[in-house]
Amino acid sequence: MKNPFLGVSLLLASAALPLSAQVKFESFDLPNGLHVILHQDNSNPLVAVSVLYHVGSKNEIPTRTGFAHFFEHLLFEGSENIGRGEYMQLIQSNGGALNANTSNDRTFYYELLPSNQLELGLWMESERMLHAKIDQVGVDTQREVVKEEKRQRVDNQPYASFLTEMFKRAFTQHNYRWVPIGSMDDLNAATLEEFMAFYKKFYVPNNATLSIAGDIDIEDTKRYINKYFRDIPAGATVQRPSAFEPPLGGEIVDTIYDNIQIPAVFAGYRMVSETHPDAYALQMLNTALSDGPSSRFSKRMVDQDQSALQVAAFPFAMEHHGVFIALALANGAASTGTLMATMEEEIAKMQNEPLSDKEFTKLLNKVETEFVSRNSSVAGIAENLANYHVYYGDANLVNSEIERYREVKPADIQRVAQTYLKPENRVVLHYLPKSAQ
Amino acid sequence: MNKILLALSLVASAAAHAQLDRSIRPTAAPARTPTIAQYQKFQLQNGLTVLLVEDHKLPSACSESCSMKAPRPTAKRLLTKRWTLSEPV
Numbered sequence: 260m261k262n263p264f265l266g267v268s269l270l271l272a273s274a275a276l277p278l279s280a281q282v283k284f285e286s287f288d289l290p291n292g293l294h295v296i297l298h299q300d301n302s303n304p305l306v307a308v309s310v311l312y313h314v315g316s317k318n319e320i321p322t323r324t325g326f327a328h329f330f331e332h333l334l335f336e337g338s339e340n341i342g343r344g345e346y347m348q349l350i351q352s353n354g355g356a357l358n359a360n361t362s363n364d365r366t367f368y369y370e371l372l373p374s375n376q377l378e379l380g381l382w383m384e385s386e387r388m389l390h391a392k393i394d395q396v397g398v399d400t401q402r403e404v405v406k407e408e409k410r411q412r413v414d415n416q417p418y419a420s421f422l423t424e425m426f427k428r429a430f431t432q433h434n435y436r437w438v439p440i441g442s443m444d445d446l447n448a449a450t451l452e453e454f455m456a457f458y459k460k461f462y463v464p465n466n467a468t469l470s471i472a473g474d475i476d477i478e479d480t481k482r483y484i485n486k487y488f489r490d491i492p493a494g495a496t497v498q499r500p501s502a503f504e505p506p507l508g509g510e511i512v513d514t515i516y517d518n519i520q521i522p523a524v525f526a527g528y529r530m531v532s533e534t535h536p537d538a539y540a541l542q543m544l545n546t547a548l549s550d551g552p553s554s555r556f557s558k559r560m561v562d563q564d565q566s567a568l569q570v571a572a573f574p575f576a577m578e579h580h581g582v583f584i585a586l587a588l589a590n591g592a593a594s595t596g597t598l599m600a601t602m603e604e605e606i607a608k609m610q611n612e613p614l615s616d617k618e619f620t621k622l623l624n625k626v627e628t629e630f631v632s633r634n635s636s637v638a639g640i641a642e643n644l645a646n647y648h649v650y651y652g653d654a655n656l657v658n659s660e661i662e663r664y665r666e667v668k669p670a671d672i673q674r675v676a677q678t679y680l681k682p683e684n685r686v687v688l689h690y691l692p693k694s695a696q
Numbered sequence: 697m698n699k700i701l702l703a704l705s706l707v708a709s710a711a712a713h714a715q716l717d718r719s720i721r722p723t724a725a726p727a728r729t730p731t732i733a734q735y736q737k738f739q740l741q742n743g744l745t746v747l748l749v750e751d752h753k754l755p756s757a758c759s760e761s762c763s764m765k766a767p768r769p770t771a772k773r774l775l776t777k778r779w780t781l782s783e784p785v
Contacts (some may be wrong), residue, residue, distance in 0.1 A: 280753055302753070304728040353724070378722035386718065474728065484715060554704045631754050 282640055282657045285477070286648070289484070291493040292465025296644045296654055297480055298472040300637055306473035307641040308380035309369035310388070313649050314461035315467075316441065317434040317500050317579070323449055325405070325441020326457050328361040332404055333454065334368070335359070336397035338386035343397070346383065353379060361439045364512055364578040365649065366508070367461075371638055374474035377412045377481050385487035388464060393455050402446055409440050417519040421586075425527045428511050429582050429684045433504040465492025468648055472641035483617065500578040511686045516696045521568065521588050523690040524595040526602065528583040530679045533576035534651050539663045540671040541574045541583060541679065543622045544609065547672065548572050548585070550625055555605050566593035566601060578650055583679060595689040609676040614669040622672075623664070630661045 284298040319326045337343045339443040343659045350357045355372040368387065413419045422438050430436035469488070471480060507529050530539050549556050549572035560567035572585040587604075614622075633658065634640050647656040730764045 304730050373727065375725040376729045378725070382722050490716065628756070631756060635754055
């Protein structure tokens with residue numbers, strides 16, 4: 260053997276390899292403030308075109324809630340050069356797909372297109388940004404669409420009011436006290452002028468990130484971006500809402516009577532924002548408690564005690580604050596009080612006993628798999644790049660954020676369980692059938 | 697003469713700064729032929745046919761029925777879903 264160390268050095272090299280191929284991207288700002296991120300991946304002739312407007316329900320005023328989500332709908336009504344209904348028709352008849360979504364912090368539009376239709380997608384997004392059609396016909400149409408969406412997805416869904424009920428108790432000052440669907444009374448009362456003002460204020464290049472990923476030629480793409488976006492005038496500087504919210508200051512417990520048959524309990528613990536260093540340990544704590552059939556809640560409540568039909572938890576992390584939500588649906592005669600007490604017991608174990616190496620490794624494996632799979636499509640990459648830029652100020656976290664999870668130690672998970680998952684920091688909602696009222 | 701030059705240069709500069717005619721819809725560029733996958737095919741001694749596709753984009757591997765994208769738990773997806781125009785398929 261010429262080099263006895265070759266085998267060893269190869270092993271070392273493979274252990275030091277990055278988790279996956281780096282997502283390469285370039286970014287720049289147009290003079291009007293539009294931030295642009297481009298990622299080239301020519302594997303498949305597909306392109307994802309997305310625009311993230313940094314406006315969500317937290318940018319609304321208390322008497323006009325639901326505006327950002329309403330705009331998610333309204334800005335499909337057409338533009339000066341795109342007729343009513345044509346947004347969908349143009350994209351779909353050209354082999355593409357499109358959608359949009361709204362959160363507490365953003366409104367996000369995207370098209371997935373055959374890559375030879377990139378210019379079409381850019382033209383359409385620029386039309387939306389420059390001169391979307393905001394008129395009484397469109398407002399009246401979309402108001403009914405949004406009302407129907409609320410009836411279908413909130414009013415007619417068991418438990419679906421829980422976010423509204425949770426957030427209005429978990430927050431007293433911050434605009435997170437209402438949720439994106441907002442109030443239908445506010446939408447009814449809003450005038451056309453108010454909608455136009457909201458558009459001019461927030462759906463402007465200096466409040467937007469254009470993120471494109473897929474089968475593109477960088478120079479051609481820049482040329483199209485200049486052609487369609489450069490002349491869109493910047494809006495006024497966007498005023499951001501205050502992040503202030505005092506601590507909860509004591510446990511809040513309430514009962515909601517809903518159109519349900521199976522009682523459930525929802526516990527929401529106030530926690531930090533998604534960009535806070537503790538967010539990573541909280542995510543791993545959540546994985547330990549609730550991710551998969553081998554998680555602690557599931558093993559205890561579904562398998563062993565058989566008190567719950569289903570148990571789940573997720574850290575609902577937003578730009579300014581977060582709520583760690585744990586929930587359980589009762590099995591048989593189990594009461595919601597019992598479910599809450601059992602979840603508390605499992606939380607207490609997390610607080611008082613250190614994690615074993617084996618369980619900690621499992622958490623890290625799960626987190627790594629989840630992280631890697633987020634970049635499995637060009638659509639996912641475009642969205643992740645935009646989110647990391649807007650919320651974290653660093654699009655390269657698309658590659659490097661996993662290191663922040665790897666810095667988390669078992670003791671950190673124990674610490675965040677102690678710090679955040681305590682009774683005085685939570686809202687507990689007991690969901691009971693209306694017949695029990 | 698100067699006037700003519702001035703007029704010419706005005707025409708030229710107007711052309712250079714011509715407003716984009718936004719009513720003109722972009723047309724499709726030539727379509728690319730997709731290469732779905734390069735694969736190897738071989739048989740084991742026991743007759744089992746193996747199809748192998750190399751793709752090093754993600755550090756994951758899977759056999760026939762699995763998806764490269766890890767599914768998220770359904771309850772979590774339902775509960776954290778953001779408001780969308782239509783139900784995601």
